[in-house]
Amino acid sequence: MLLCTAKIFPLSFTDTGDGPELAAALVEAMSDEEALAQTFMLGWVGAEPSPLILDWIRDRHIGGVKIFGWNTGDTLRLAETVGSLQQVSLAGKLKVPLLVATDQEGGWIRHVKGATSETPGNMAIGASGYPRDAYLSGYYIGRELALLGINMNFAPTVDIYTNLASTVIGPRSFGNDPVRAGLLGTAFMKGQQAAGVIATAKHYPGHGDTDLDSHGVLPRITVPFEVLWDRELIPYRMLAKEKIPAIMSGHLAFPNTQAASTPASLSSWFLRDILRDRIGFQGLIITDDLMMNGATTWAGSLSQAAKQALLSGNDIIMLSKTPNLSDPVWTNLLASMRQEPAFRDRVRDAARRIIVTKLEHLRGETAVPYVPDLRKAEAGLPDPDGIRFFLDLAARSVTILKGEDQDQAIFPLSREKAGRVLLAGQYLDFFSTGKSAYPGATGYWYTPSEEAIEELQGYARRSDTIIFCLADTEGLNVLKNLRWLGKRVIVFSVLSPVYLDQVPWIDGAVAVYSYAPESFVAGFSSMLGRIPAQGRLPLQ
Incomplete structure (x- = not known):
C-alpha cells in the first residue's frame, strides 16, 4: 500500500484565502x-x-x-x-x-x-x-x-x-x-x-x-x-x-x-x-x-x-x-x-x-x-504629474476678497498702476515671487518689535503700494501700524483668511491657503490679472 504524506506549511500572512477567515486564524x-x-x-x-x-x-x-x-x-x-x-x-x-x-x-x-x-x-x-x-x-x-x-x-x-x-x-x-x-x-x-x-x-x-x-x-x-x-x-x-x-x-x-x-x-x-x-x-x-x-x-x-x-x-x-x-x-x-x-x-x-x-x-x-x-x-x-496639478489647483483656488467691485476696483494691479511697491512679509517665496511680479520692489522682512515697525513705516512712506503678506495675529498687529499712512495697502493672505475681518480699511486682498511656492505664484499672477481669481471663500 502506498502511503502519502502531505507537507504542512506554517500559517502566514502570505497565505491565500478569505480575508476575515485568515485574519481569525x-x-x-x-x-x-x-x-x-x-x-x-x-x-x-x-x-x-x-x-x-x-x-x-x-x-x-x-x-x-x-x-x-x-x-x-x-x-x-x-x-x-x-x-x-x-x-x-x-x-x-x-x-x-x-x-x-x-x-x-x-x-x-x-x-x-x-x-x-x-x-x-x-x-x-x-x-x-x-x-x-x-x-x-x-x-x-x-x-x-x-x-x-x-x-x-x-x-x-x-x-x-x-x-x-x-x-x-x-x-x-x-x-x-x-x-x-x-x-x-x-x-x-x-x-x-x-x-x-x-x-x-x-x-x-x-x-x-x-x-x-x-x-x-x-x-x-x-x-x-x-x-x-x-x-x-x-x-x-x-x-x-x-x-x-x-x-x-x-x-x-x-x-x-x-x-x-x-x-x-x-x-x-x-x-x-x-x-x-x-x-x-x-x-x-x-x-x-x-x-x-x-x-x-x-x-x-x-x-x-x-x-x-x-x-x-x-x-x-x-x-x-x-x-x-x-x-x-x-x-x-x-x-x-x-x-x-x-x-x-x-x-x-x-x-x-x-x-x-x-x-x-x-x-x-x-x-x-x-x-x-x-x-x-x-x-x-x-x-x-502632481507638480502640474498642484499649480493648477493653486490657480483655481485664488480668492479675491476685497477690491474687485467696479466702484473700487484695485485688480488687476499692473506694474504701472502699483508704482513704487513695498513687499512686507516673512516668507522667502513671497519675496522672490513678488519681485518677479513687480521688478524693482523693495522687500522688508517684518518683526513685531517697535524698532522694526518704525523702520517698516519709513519704507512704507516712500512707497505707493504696500503688498503685505498676512498669515497670523503677529502679522495682523504689524499691519495695523500702516493704516494711517495714506498709502494703497494690499493684503496677500496666506493660510487662514480670517484675519482680514479685522482690517476693513485695506484697499484690496487676495487669499491663498498655503505657503507652497505654487500658491505665491498663483496669487501674484491673479493680482496682475494674468489668471482669473476663481476661488470662493469656503467660510459662510
Missing part, C-alpha cells in the same frame, strides 16, 4: 503578547531607526510605526529605513507587515518633507470647490507616499472650521460647510486609495470648534450632541457609508453629551455607541498620539490612558516616542489581559480588525511595496 495563532503588540503604533526620534524601535518590531512584533517630521530630513534615507523596518517585521513567524503611517494632509501639515510636493492644502480645495481636486490631491500625495513605502496616511482632515479663532485647524479644514467637507473628504479618500494608501479621517468627533490644542490641554467643546450630529459628525457619517478604512479619535471633551468630561478618544459612548453602532463604522479606530496632554492628564498616566483607549473601542494606540520594553504602558496592559478575560477579548478583537485591514490593503497589485525601490523614489519625487 492568524490571531488565533498569536500569543497574548503578539496580539497586544498588533495594537501598538510607535514613533521614534531621529533619521535612523533606534535600537529600541527595532527591538519592539523584532521581539514584540508590533503592528505599526508612525513617521514624524523629525524622521524625514533625507527622503531616500527614509525610504531605506521603511524598507529595513518592514524586513524585520516580515521575518517574524507569521510574516505580518507593518502599518507605516504619517501625517501628509497637504498644505500646512506635511510631515514627510524633503523631496515630496508642497501642496495648496484642504482650504484651497474648499475654495476651488471641485471634488476632482480633492481626489487628485489625495491621489498624488498617496502616490508619493507609496514610493517611500508609507502605506497609511492620517488624512483627510474633515474637521469643520466652526471656530474661526482656531489656529490648530484653520486651513487644514475644507471649510465650515459639513456636507461639502464630507464630499471633499470622500473624494480625497478615494484618491489616496487609488494610490494604494490607507486613508484615515480625523479628528473624530471634530476638532474645529475650539481654539485650544489637545497637545497641551484637553479642549472642552460645550455644544449638545444634536449639534454635533448635524454638523461635525456629518463628514464621518458620509465617510463611514463609503467604507473609509480608518478613523482617528481626538482628545476632545464634550461635557454636554453623555460622554461628559471623558475625552472622546477614551469614551466608549463616542466610539462604540455612536461611531460603531449608530453611524455603522466597521474599520479601524486609531488614537491620536496618546502622549498628548489631552489624554494623559485626564487618565492619570500613559498606561491608564492606553488601557482606557482599548477598552473604549480604539483598535490602535499611537505613541509618538518609543517606550522602554518594560514600560508600564506594556506591562500593565499585558497583566490586564491575563487577569481580565473581557479585556483580553477586546485586545484580540482589535488585533483581528488590524489583520483584516492589513490583508485587504497590504496585499495585491495596488498595495504599497514593503521595500521601496530607491531608484523609483528618486525619479518620482516630487511627482511630475
Whole structure:
C-alpha cells in the first residue's frame, strides 16, 4: 500500500484565502503578547531607526510605526529605513507587515518633507470647490507616499472650521460647510486609495470648534450632541457609508453629551455607541498620539490612558516616542489581559480588525511595496504629474476678497498702476515671487518689535503700494501700524483668511491657503490679472 504524506506549511500572512477567515486564524495563532503588540503604533526620534524601535518590531512584533517630521530630513534615507523596518517585521513567524503611517494632509501639515510636493492644502480645495481636486490631491500625495513605502496616511482632515479663532485647524479644514467637507473628504479618500494608501479621517468627533490644542490641554467643546450630529459628525457619517478604512479619535471633551468630561478618544459612548453602532463604522479606530496632554492628564498616566483607549473601542494606540520594553504602558496592559478575560477579548478583537485591514490593503497589485525601490523614489519625487496639478489647483483656488467691485476696483494691479511697491512679509517665496511680479520692489522682512515697525513705516512712506503678506495675529498687529499712512495697502493672505475681518480699511486682498511656492505664484499672477481669481471663500 502506498502511503502519502502531505507537507504542512506554517500559517502566514502570505497565505491565500478569505480575508476575515485568515485574519481569525492568524490571531488565533498569536500569543497574548503578539496580539497586544498588533495594537501598538510607535514613533521614534531621529533619521535612523533606534535600537529600541527595532527591538519592539523584532521581539514584540508590533503592528505599526508612525513617521514624524523629525524622521524625514533625507527622503531616500527614509525610504531605506521603511524598507529595513518592514524586513524585520516580515521575518517574524507569521510574516505580518507593518502599518507605516504619517501625517501628509497637504498644505500646512506635511510631515514627510524633503523631496515630496508642497501642496495648496484642504482650504484651497474648499475654495476651488471641485471634488476632482480633492481626489487628485489625495491621489498624488498617496502616490508619493507609496514610493517611500508609507502605506497609511492620517488624512483627510474633515474637521469643520466652526471656530474661526482656531489656529490648530484653520486651513487644514475644507471649510465650515459639513456636507461639502464630507464630499471633499470622500473624494480625497478615494484618491489616496487609488494610490494604494490607507486613508484615515480625523479628528473624530471634530476638532474645529475650539481654539485650544489637545497637545497641551484637553479642549472642552460645550455644544449638545444634536449639534454635533448635524454638523461635525456629518463628514464621518458620509465617510463611514463609503467604507473609509480608518478613523482617528481626538482628545476632545464634550461635557454636554453623555460622554461628559471623558475625552472622546477614551469614551466608549463616542466610539462604540455612536461611531460603531449608530453611524455603522466597521474599520479601524486609531488614537491620536496618546502622549498628548489631552489624554494623559485626564487618565492619570500613559498606561491608564492606553488601557482606557482599548477598552473604549480604539483598535490602535499611537505613541509618538518609543517606550522602554518594560514600560508600564506594556506591562500593565499585558497583566490586564491575563487577569481580565473581557479585556483580553477586546485586545484580540482589535488585533483581528488590524489583520483584516492589513490583508485587504497590504496585499495585491495596488498595495504599497514593503521595500521601496530607491531608484523609483528618486525619479518620482516630487511627482511630475502632481507638480502640474498642484499649480493648477493653486490657480483655481485664488480668492479675491476685497477690491474687485467696479466702484473700487484695485485688480488687476499692473506694474504701472502699483508704482513704487513695498513687499512686507516673512516668507522667502513671497519675496522672490513678488519681485518677479513687480521688478524693482523693495522687500522688508517684518518683526513685531517697535524698532522694526518704525523702520517698516519709513519704507512704507516712500512707497505707493504696500503688498503685505498676512498669515497670523503677529502679522495682523504689524499691519495695523500702516493704516494711517495714506498709502494703497494690499493684503496677500496666506493660510487662514480670517484675519482680514479685522482690517476693513485695506484697499484690496487676495487669499491663498498655503505657503507652497505654487500658491505665491498663483496669487501674484491673479493680482496682475494674468489668471482669473476663481476661488470662493469656503467660510459662510
